[in-house]
Amino acid sequence: MLSAKGLKKIYGDFAAVDGIDFEVRRGESFGILGPNGAGKSTTMKMISAVSKRTGGDLNILGKDPNQKGPEIRAHLGVVPQKDLLDRELKAWENLFVYGRYFGLPRKWLKTKVDELLAFAQLEDKRNSKVDEMSGGMQRRLAIARGLVNEPEILLLDEPTTGLDPQARHVLWDRLFRLRENGVTIILTTHYMDEAEQLCDRLVVMDKGRIMAEGSPAELIKTYASKEVLELRFGTDRNEETAPQVAKFGERVEVLPDRVLLYTDDGEAAMEAVVASGLKPITSLVRRASLEDVFLRLTGRSLVD
Amino acid sequence: MSDLRFTPGQVVEVSRAIRGGAWRVAEYRLRNMLHWWAAIVSFGLGNPVLYLVSVGIGIGGLINHASGGHLLGGVPYLQFVAPALLASAAIQGVMDEVTFPVMEGFTWEKYFFAINATSVSARQIANGVLLAAVIRGVWTVVMYGLILLLFGAIPVASLLPLMASSLIAGIAWAAAIMAVSANLKNDDGVFAIIGRFVIAPMFLFSGTFYPAELMPIYVRWIAWISPLWHSTQLGRQYTIGLAEPVWLTLVHYLYFAVMFAVSIVIVYRAFVRRLGE
Numbered sequence: 174m175l176s177a178k179g180l181k182k183i184y185g186d187f188a189a190v191d192g193i194d195f196e197v198r199r200g201e202s203f204g205i206l207g208p209n210g211a212g213k214s215t216t217m218k219m220i221s222a223v224s225k226r227t228g229g230d231l232n233i234l235g236k237d238p239n240q241k242g243p244e245i246r247a248h249l250g251v252v253p254q255k256d257l258l259d260r261e262l263k264a265w266e267n268l269f270v271y272g273r274y275f276g277l278p279r280k281w282l283k284t285k286v287d288e289l290l291a292f293a294q295l296e297d298k299r300n301s302k303v304d305e306m307s308g309g310m311q312r313r314l315a316i317a318r319g320l321v322n323e324p325e326i327l328l329l330d331e332p333t334t335g336l337d338p339q340a341r342h343v344l345w346d347r348l349f350r351l352r353e354n355g356v357t358i359i360l361t362t363h364y365m366d367e368a369e370q371l372c373d374r375l376v377v378m379d380k381g382r383i384m385a386e387g388s389p390a391e392l393i394k395t396y397a398s399k400e401v402l403e404l405r406f407g408t409d410r411n412e413e414t415a416p417q418v419a420k421f422g423e424r425v426e427v428l429p430d431r432v433l434l435y436t437d438d439g440e441a442a443m444e445a446v447v448a449s450g451l452k453p454i455t456s457l458v459r460r461a462s463l464e465d466v467f468l469r470l471t472g473r474s475l476v477d
Numbered sequence: 478m479s480d481l482r483f484t485p486g487q488v489v490e491v492s493r494a495i496r497g498g499a500w501r502v503a504e505y506r507l508r509n510m511l512h513w514w515a516a517i518v519s520f521g522l523g524n525p526v527l528y529l530v531s532v533g534i535g536i537g538g539l540i541n542h543a544s545g546g547h548l549l550g551g552v553p554y555l556q557f558v559a560p561a562l563l564a565s566a567a568i569q570g571v572m573d574e575v576t577f578p579v580m581e582g583f584t585w586e587k588y589f590f591a592i593n594a595t596s597v598s599a600r601q602i603a604n605g606v607l608l609a610a611v612i613r614g615v616w617t618v619v620m621y622g623l624i625l626l627l628f629g630a631i632p633v634a635s636l637l638p639l640m641a642s643s644l645i646a647g648i649a650w651a652a653a654i655m656a657v658s659a660n661l662k663n664d665d666g667v668f669a670i671i672g673r674f675v676i677a678p679m680f681l682f683s684g685t686f687y688p689a690e691l692m693p694i695y696v697r698w699i700a701w702i703s704p705l706w707h708s709t710q711l712g713r714q715y716t717i718g719l720a721e722p723v724w725l726t727l728v729h730y731l732y733f734a735v736m737f738a739v740s741i742v743i744v745y746r747a748f749v750r751r752l753g754e
Binding site for chain 1: 481482483484485486487488489490491493494495496497498501502504505508509512586587588590591592593594595596597598752753754
């Protein structure tokens with residue numbers, strides 16, 4: 174469906190994307206996880222067949238986007254980070270006008286628009302202008318707009334950034350439904366929970382490169398442990414206490430506000446720490462997440 | 478809650494999608510213009526009526542009276558100014574559609590990026606915006622032309638060639654202004670500067686209200702480089718039988734052809750570059 178080999182985008186002497194390889198298979202939900210500035214959006218622009226690569230190979234739906242941009246884009250659905258909805262137009266018009274760009278017949282679009290508004294749970298906002306809608310509604314409208322041409326691949330750039338938790342869950346539910354319908358989805362995110370929820374497989378990007386690739390579970394298994402024990406000894410004591418804690422787990426990471434101990438049994442490690450006479454101010458055992466994978470791979474946390 | 482019927486990649490006919498993108502962008506621009514239809518219609522009708530009554534009939538009455546009709550080769554003043562007013566209306570009419578809409582598209586709302594995510598190409602977006610401006614120009618010129626006819630300011634036979642020469646000026650000017658707006662990162666008052674330091678002198682010194690030859694030679698150049706003058710000279714050939722050597726008529730058309738060609742190259746480059754960043 175989509176394959177990139179040594180894909181590069183260089184602006185002047187800055188490599189925004191610095192030689193990355195990945196493949197996306199039909200029907201899968203593929204994620205690009207990374208902090209701001211990792212090169213996710215640049216990658217997204219290239220696989221949207223809009224921004225031309227400066228090196229490497231990219232094949233989308235069997236075609237080269239540097240040559241066949243419009244033809245490829247005819248079968249892509251793009252949901253940009255900033256929605257880019259038309260504020261002069263009503264909700265239904267945004268969908269209708271967008272469908273027209275693909276040369277879709279007006280009559281067909283009339284039915285499609287209603288179907289999409291229902292899917293996006295925006296039937297009662299049909300005649301509202303974009304500014305009268307909440308952020309979550311606007312994002313759902315943008316997703317509906319990306320689906321108007323029944324694309325082979327739906328591309329979402331940071332789909333839930335800036336949304337409140339409830340709006341995020343509504344959106345996840347909609348995307349989940351698309352996944353069930355067999356739509357191929359590619360999304361970028363800097364939220365690990367989103368990647369875990371929505372992606373079958375993902376790559377972790379940092380500084381224009383891919384650091385790791387796999388399913389969320391595989392990545393956690395490879396780069397983290399089953400559980401994580403979070404200990405807080407106070408800002409000035411975390412650093413000096415870490416070496417004493419290290420022996421109770423597989424690995425230890427020190428963050429400014431806490432110490433993370435990677436272990437397969439968090440409770441047991443906690444008991445061992447307390448038994449050794451150390452007194453953490455607070456402690457917490459949790460499942461390892463992609464955040465830990467990222468920390469392991471880059472030495473930094475995702476949301477700086 | 479509803480389920481979506483979905484057949485990925487089946488509904489879009491690629492050959493159809495990649496052709497005619499410019500028309501669909503124009504369709505969108507016109508839909509957008511419809512939100513301002515009352516302003517566009519009333520300006521299209523009100524502007525010529527105001528000018529014709531005040532300048533044509535008022536000032537014209539004074540001039541005709543004072544000169545006993547011997548000035549301007551015996552041509553009534555209203556007929557003298559009519560081609561210039563029409564050309565000027567065409568130029569101003571198209572301008573509205575290639576200034577702020579382009580800023581919106583690239584900078585303020587970034588609509589062009591959303592359009593470019595579809596099968597529509599950067600050039601097609603540029604063409605579509607220009608096409609919509611031309612359609613607005615046609616509307617303006619037709620309205621204005623008919624009102625000129627009603628006021629007896631132009632002969633019936635001259636209506637079509639006059640509208641054409643005005644529209645040509647409008648199209649070339651639209652491309653030229655779009656070459657500027659497509660390269661602007663921010664408005665920064667550039668359009669206001671164009672309005673004050675380009676449009677205003679052009680309106681005053683292009684032989685609009687008096688023959689350009691009456692001006693001293695050191696301000697005559699303003700007319701020569703002004704699309705309004707070239708269009709007005711062409712128009713006056715059709716309406717009041719202004720006599721000009723053939724080469725000069727060719728220069729008028731060549732002027733617009735060059736202005737359009739150079740501008741459109743700049744426009745395409747800017748659109749392709751900015752949308753592909």
